[in-house]
Amino acid sequence: QVQLRESGPGLVKPSQTLSLTCTVSGGSISTTGYYWSWLRQHPVKGLEWIGYIYYTGSTFNNPSLRSRLTISVDTSKNQFSLKLRSVTAADTAVYYCARRMTTGAFDIWGQGTLVTVSA
Amino acid sequence: DIHLTQSPSSLSASVGDTVTITCQASQDIRNYLNWYQQKPGKAPKLLIYDASDLQAGVPSRFSGSGSGTSFTLTINTLQPEDIATYYCQQYDDVLTFGGGTKVELK
Numbered sequence: 001q002v003q004l005r006e007s008g009p010g011l012v013k014p015s016q017t018l019s020l021t022c023t024v025s026g027g028s029i030s031t032t033g034y035y036w037s038w039l040r041q042h043p044v045k046g047l048e049w050i051g052y053i054y055y056t057g058s059t060f061n062n063p064s065l066r067s068r069l070t071i072s073v074d075t076s077k078n079q080f081s082l083k084l085r086s087v088t089a090a091d092t093a094v095y096y097c098a099r100r101m102t103t104g105a106f107d108i109w110g111q112g113t114l115v116t117v118s119a
Numbered sequence: 120d121i122h123l124t125q126s127p128s129s130l131s132a133s134v135g136d137t138v139t140i141t142c143q144a145s146q147d148i149r150n151y152l153n154w155y156q157q158k159p160g161k162a163p164k165l166l167i168y169d170a171s172d173l174q175a176g177v178p179s180r181f182s183g184s185g186s187g188t189s190f191t192l193t194i195n196t197l198q199p200e201d202i203a204t205y206y207c208q209q210y211d212d213v214l215t216f217g218g219g220t221k222v223e224l225k
Contacts, residue, residue, distance in 0.1 A: 047163070047206060049214035062213060096162055103169055104210030105153040109162035 022097030
């Protein structure tokens with residue numbers, strides 16, 4: 001079955017760029033009808049949708065993060081990635097990658113990775 | 120953005136009880152509402168999509184209802200493994216989540 005796994009640094013300095021990669025296994029990222037997504041969970045603010053990408057490269061991002069955000073896909077590696085620029089302590093969260101169905105629901109999630117923004 | 124208000128924020132119930140969680144949307148979201156269960160240290164798990172459709176593999180004691188601005192998640196015959204935090208999520212507009220309802224054992 002399809003599985004997702006996040007990877008990347010767990011500590012990022014303020015003003016730098018947070019970079020994470022999600023590796024999809026057990027299925028193809030090019031399967032039609034699925035959108036490959038990033039979400040995060042703050043201890044206080046709760047769950048927040050960051051954005052998602054289709055295998056063709058079309059992206060849909062949360063307007064609140066759009067100016068700092070790049071989501072990309074590498075179909076040859078079955079991976080998609082997140083870059084969030086100019087981070088602050090407010091970006092400290094558990095980051096999840098997930099698969100979004102056409103229904104708008106996230107049916108498969110990665111295990112999550114804690115990213116802390118601190119000097 | 121569409122705001123989702125869940126109530127209660129927490130509840131205590133006994134094994135075998137029926138538990139009801141509500142999710143109120145700040146505007147009409149038709150049936151574009153999903154429910155998740157999250158246990159500590161784990162990713163959310165999809166339970167219900169499109170307000171009332173049970174995700175494959177989810178026990179039938181979970182059910183969802185509602186449309187427009189008012190939605191309900193019901194757990195019939197609460198089991199110990201149902202102790203978790205539950206979230207609603209809408210996708211009618213920019214995706215947003217409710218604040219969560221923590222279900223504990225009495």
